[in-house]
Amino acid sequence: MTSAVETTVAIVGAGASGLTLAALLHRAGVDYVVLEARSRSYVEERQRAGVLDHYAGQVYVKAGLTEPILGGAPTDSLLEIRYDGVARFLNIPELAGGRHSYVVPQQLLVRRLIALLVDGAADVRFEAAGSRCPLSLCAQRRPHDRLRQHFPRKCCFPTI
């Protein structure tokens, strides 16, 4: 059995990119759905990045999301590089014209984005695709048409 939902934007994947796009669309009032193959706990615990570069950080700053997404994250200062057993320190902000990166584990970033979206009653669906839950997206050909998505009812978690 399948259920269908109509939306303007379908985002496949609740990684840092998909969730960030969802947060921006949410603030802009554009409707969307995020479809993630993995479980919420898997996505939240998956260890990856540790440093968010200056320009990526500015995406959240400019969207007014500094506190909920970057709050408490220290900015980088000195980068230690060891060569021939000797430590050398690079002052990254100084070398980068005052720009600095944020030291923030990706799983924390992802957890915060999910919390922000879920608190805002966003449509984020986990375990929504995969071999046992095929997902098909059917978009009409004309630009700006809304997407109609069909997926098995068992993959739908509307109250997340």
Ligand SMILES: Cc1cc2nc3c(=O)[nH]c(=O)nc-3n(C[C@H](O)[C@H](O)[C@H](O)COP(=O)(O)OP(=O)(O)OC[C@H]3O[C@@H](n4cnc5c(N)ncnc54)[C@H](O)[C@@H]3O)c2cc1C
């Ligand atoms: C060990 C490691 C260290 C790293 N360190 C850094 C660092 O310090 N700084 C930095 O900037 N970057 C770093 N990176 C890179 C960074 O982690 C990636 O650039 C980032 O994860 C990309 O995010 P994304 O949302 O594009 O993709 P992903 O995080 O891969 O998210 C994609 C999501 O889509 C889901 N998905 C895939 N296919 C489907 C489907 N068909 N249907 C539904 N869902 C689907 C996946 O389950 C996943 O959750 C590191 C990466 C690794 C592996």
